[in-house]
Amino acid sequence: MMKSNIRFTEDMQFIGVADSGHDVVMDAPLSVGGKNTGSRPSELLLMAFGGCTGMDVISILRKKKQDVTGFEMNVRGETPENYPKSFTDIHIEYVVKGKNISEEAVERAVELSLEKYCLVGATIGKAAKITHSYKVIQES
């Protein structure tokens, strides 16, 4: 079981903490009474997805002896106009940079993460259609 505490401070600011002990500040924009001192909760959801699948992918690429020198993901989420809103479509682009990177290894690592290992992806994938793409940048 995973536990988290989220405490209200002032205005629209909340501070989350969980078992690992790191504070995460969340806040709303000025337009709705916040002070933009931290991320929006919905942004955290997209980041959590990237971090989750990113950890899987970097681990698998290391096991496959890939010489990764840079790695990032771009995650985009779409929501409907009307309430209740949930993410309906999420696209993730994986950008892997390195020397002699095998595209097949990247593709397989992404598949393993999205189809099997990534807890956040498996959770939000029940609500949203998750699509992915990847770009490999070969360094000379």
Added chain:
Amino acid sequence: MMKSNIRFTEDMQFIGVADSGHDVVMDAPLSVGGKNTGSRPSELLLMAFGGCTGMDVISILRKKKQDVTGFEMNVRGETPENYPKSFTDIHIEYVVKGKNISEEAVERAVELSLEKYCLVGATIGKAAKITHSYKVIQES
């Protein structure tokens, strides 16, 4: 459309950022090659849920002229033993402290958030069964 970028740094550390511009550090525990410099992605998911519904609830309680002096949430998430894992059950406890707080106002605010406004809750609620409880602490 909401956008987020998550970049790998080293070991198992990733840094997420989205439209609001705040960096969020994610990391794995030492047992799997991380250095515990930030939250686990799955913890962020639970915090995002608390922050999302918390912002709804505090806004609604303000509109209902409730004199809230303290507010926090405890979120617990359960996952199955086997892959692919997604959260199956999430419980959120709302703890509202204040003067002459109407329990009915708290209950209605929570319902409105969970059934209508909270984007993160609507998203993860397609995967997990979300249950809730609340505690009102009256100050004299």
